[in-house]
Amino acid sequence: MRKLPLPLKAVVITVMTLLFSHVVVYDLMSVSFFSPMEKASDFRFSDFYTIVADDRAVSILDDDIVIVPVDGYTRREMARVIDDIDFSEPAAVGLDIAFAPPSNPDDDPLAEALASCANLVMPVRIDHDEDGSSHLRHMSYYDEIVEPQGGFAAVNIQGDAGERTTVRNFTGTFQTEEGNVPSLAAALVAIVKPEAAKKLEERSGKEEYIKFASRKFDTVLPEEIIDNPDLVKGKIVLVGKMQNAGDLHVTPLDNFMPGLLIHAHTAATIISGDYIRTLTKAESYAVAAAVCLIIVWLNMLLIESPVGPLVVRVVQVLLLYLMIVGGTMAYVNHSIDLNFSFAIMSASLGVAACDVYIGLFNKNGLCDRIGRLFRKPNPNRI
Numbered sequence: 001m002r003k004l005p006l007p008l009k010a011v012v013i014t015v016m017t018l019l020f021s022h023v024v025v026y027d028l029m030s031v032s033f034f035s036p037m038e039k040a041s042d043f044r045f046s047d048f049y050t051i052v053a054d055d056r057a058v059s060i061l062d063d064d065i066v067i068v069p070v071d072g073y074t075r076r077e078m079a080r081v082i083d084d085i086d087f088s089e090p091a092a093v094g095l096d097i098a099f100a101p102p103s104n105p106d107d108d109p110l111a112e113a114l115a116s117c118a119n120l121v122m123p124v125r126i127d128h129d130e131d132g133s134s135h136l137r138h139m140s141y142y143d144e145i146v147e148p149q150g151g152f153a154a155v156n157i158q159g160d161a162g163e164r165t166t167v168r169n170f171t172g173t174f175q176t177e178e179g180n181v182p183s184l185a186a187a188l189v190a191i192v193k194p195e196a197a198k199k200l201e202e203r204s205g206k207e208e209y210i211k212f213a214s215r216k217f218d219t220v221l222p223e224e225i226i227d228n229p230d231l232v233k234g235k236i237v238l239v240g241k242m243q244n245a246g247d248l249h250v251t252p253l254d255n256f257m258p259g260l261l262i263h264a265h266t267a268a269t270i271i272s273g274d275y276i277r278t279l280t281k282a283e284s285y286a287v288a289a290a291v292c293l294i295i296v297w298l299n300m301l302l303i304e305s306p307v308g309p310l311v312v313r314v315v316q317v318l319l320l321y322l323m324i325v326g327g328t329m330a331y332v333n334h335s336i337d338l339n340f341s342f343a344i345m346s347a348s349l350g351v352a353a354c355d356v357y358i359g360l361f362n363k364n365g366l367c368d369r370i371g372r373l374f375r376k377p378n379p380n381r382i
Helices: 006-026 035-041 045-054 075-087 110-116 184-192 194-201 259-272 281-301 308-334 341-361 366-374
Strands: 060-069 092-095 120-128 134-138 152-154 173-176 179-182 215-219 236-240
Touching: 006 281, 006 341, 045 308, 060 259, 075 092, 075 110, 075 236, 092 184, 120 184, 134 152, 134 173, 152 179, 152 184, 179 184, 184 194, 184 236, 184 259, 194 259, 215 259, 236 259, 281 308, 281 341, 308 341
Parallel strands: 060 215, 060 236, 092 120, 092 236, 120 152
Antiparallel strands: 120 134, 173 179
């Protein structure tokens, strides 16, 4: 092995590095009882890109979606809010509240307001059983007495089952034992922008990234609607609670983002049709191999030079900088998620793999010493 030409040595060491990187990334990070590592494993390069993109001076005020918060409102007040919204002719209304039975069903105007609201979508949940099956679950008292004009839709949010994982993706359609159920955002977009909903369907129902960065939404207070109907006219109106502690989620931008705001970002992502493309596993391996090969080849080439280690470290820093800058530009300008985590891991371990290779295969290395132990002595040697 030590007689191999330098390019072949670099290839062999790169393969060694990738194998070791695979063990580090996929085996050590899967130790469930090591909670700090679990938290670290929830970080994604796309989170960094999202934060950088959101910090830009450029920000978009969404023209298609508004949010109406109704924290602390009674049923009677809620009925008035729904009537005011319906009177203002919105394109669609998404309700993200589940109601328990009223104390006096005979004096409850909310049922009538929900039934008469045009293009109203009401919430349900999708429960996932241990056997892998999924079931639709109605949450609200009104589900049995109101048939909403826009139908029912799932308000499930990725990671909302108590894991506190970061919400990055959404599912447009849930397959259940009762049939396919659209997500709240997908159902609303299907009413307002059917061509955008069709584009989502054509993507084979896979999970998609939510584009959180640089997008803002108008928040319209309920008391403003009746005097300013243009605030909601022709728009998707999301109605729900913004301060419900049980509906706050971790996202790349915020550790306590209301579920209603996540639905707004999801709907905006579907309407834009600008979906994030991620690297395949093969592409990630190719990038990691290329970066690692550069580091390994340079390290082996300069191993006898006094300035060799310094040059290798400088190149490592430059490659890291280029990956961060290039990845951010690709994400922001072209919606491509270049996940360089495996490449960075491989580049870091490449120098160590060189030391292992030298220790194993160079003259007087471990393999050479073991070989001498089993080599027959030469009787002619004096």
